[in-house]
C-alpha cells in the first residue's frame with residue numbers, strides 16, 4: 001500500500017515508517033522538521049519537507065501519489081506550549097489535520113489513522129485503568145485539539161464514508177525521543193543522567209503515568225493494517241502505573257549505578273496526578289498486548305542515547 005506518514009521524521013512516526021517499509025509498504029513522509037530530525041527518516045521513504053498547515057503542499061502530495069492510507073502523527077505535542085500558545089496549537093493540530101482530512105476525502109483514501117492521546121483526553125481519571133468509554137475531560141488545549149480531531153474523524157466517517165482508526169497512546173518512550181522540550185520525561189532524564197546533569201522532578205514525584213515502548217506502538221500499527229475493520233478507537237497502553245520517582249530510580253540504576261538523585265521543584269499546574277489506560281479492546285480486536293517490560297525498554301532507550309549523544 002501507499003501510506004502517507006505525517007510526522008515521519010519525529011520520534012514515533014519514524015519508527016512507524018521503518019515498520020511499514022519493513023512490511024513491504026511504500027511510504028511518503030510529510031514533515032516540516034519543526035521537532036523531527038532528518039536523520040530519523042528512512043532512506044527508503046519518499047520525503048516531502050512541508051507543513052500540514054499548507055493546503056497546497058498537502059494537495060500536491062495527494063495529486064502525486066495514490067495514497068491508500070494516511071497515518072497522521074504530525075502535531076504540536078507539548079502540553080505546556082499548548083497552554084501558553086493555544087492558537088498556534090490549534091492551527092497545527094486542528095487546521096492542519098483538517099487539511100489532511102479534506103484531501104483524504106477528495107482522493108478516496110481507504111483509512112485515516114490518527115495518533116491521539118490517552119492521558120490528556122481522559123483528564124483526571126475517575127477509575128483506573130481508563131477504558132475507551134471513560135468520560136473525556138481534557139484540561140489542556142492539546143487534549144482539546146486531539147479530542148476535536150477525533151470528533152472530525154467521526155464526522156468524516158458518518159458523512160463522507162472515510163474509515164478511521166484512532167489510537168490513544170499513553171506515555172510513549174524509546175530511542176529517538178527528543179530530550180529537548182517538555183514532552184518526554186524518559187528522554188529528558190536519560191540524557192541528563194548521561195551528561196552528569198541534575199534531573200528535576202516537579203511535585204512529589206508520586207504522580208503516575210503509563211509508559212509504553214515505541215516498538216509496541218509500531219506492532220499495533222502493523223496489526224491494524226492487516227486486521228482493522230470499521231472505524232474504532234483503541235487505547236494503546238500497558239495498564240501499569242509507574243510513579244516519576246520509580247521511573248527515576250530505574251533509570252538512575254541503569255545509567256549511573258543509582259548515583260543520580262533528583263532535585264524536587266514546585267508542582268506544575270495542569271499536570272495530571274495519575275494516568276493509566278487499559279488495552280483490553282485492542283487485545284480483543286487485533287491480539288495486541290504490550291510485549292516490552294518497562295525496565296527492558298528503559299535499558300534499550302538508555303543504550304540508544306548513550307550511543308547517539
Ligand SMILES: NC(=O)c1ccc[n+]([C@@H]2O[C@H](COP(=O)([O-])OP(=O)(O)OC[C@H]3O[C@@H](n4cnc5c(N)ncnc54)[C@H](O)[C@@H]3O)[C@@H](O)[C@H]2O)c1
Nearest residue numbers: 007009010011012031032033034035036051052074075172
Ligand atoms: N510521545 C507520546 O508519548 C505521545 C502520546 C500520545 C500521543 N502522541 C502523539 O503522537 C504523535 C507523534 O508524537 P512524537 O512524540 O513522535 O512527537 P515528535 O515531536 O517527535 O513528532 C512530531 C513530528 O511532527 C512534525 N511536525 C510538527 N508540526 C508539523 C507541521 N505543522 N507540519 C508537518 N510536520 C509537523 C515534527 O517535525 C515531528 O517530526 C503526535 O501526534 C502526538 O500528539 C504522542
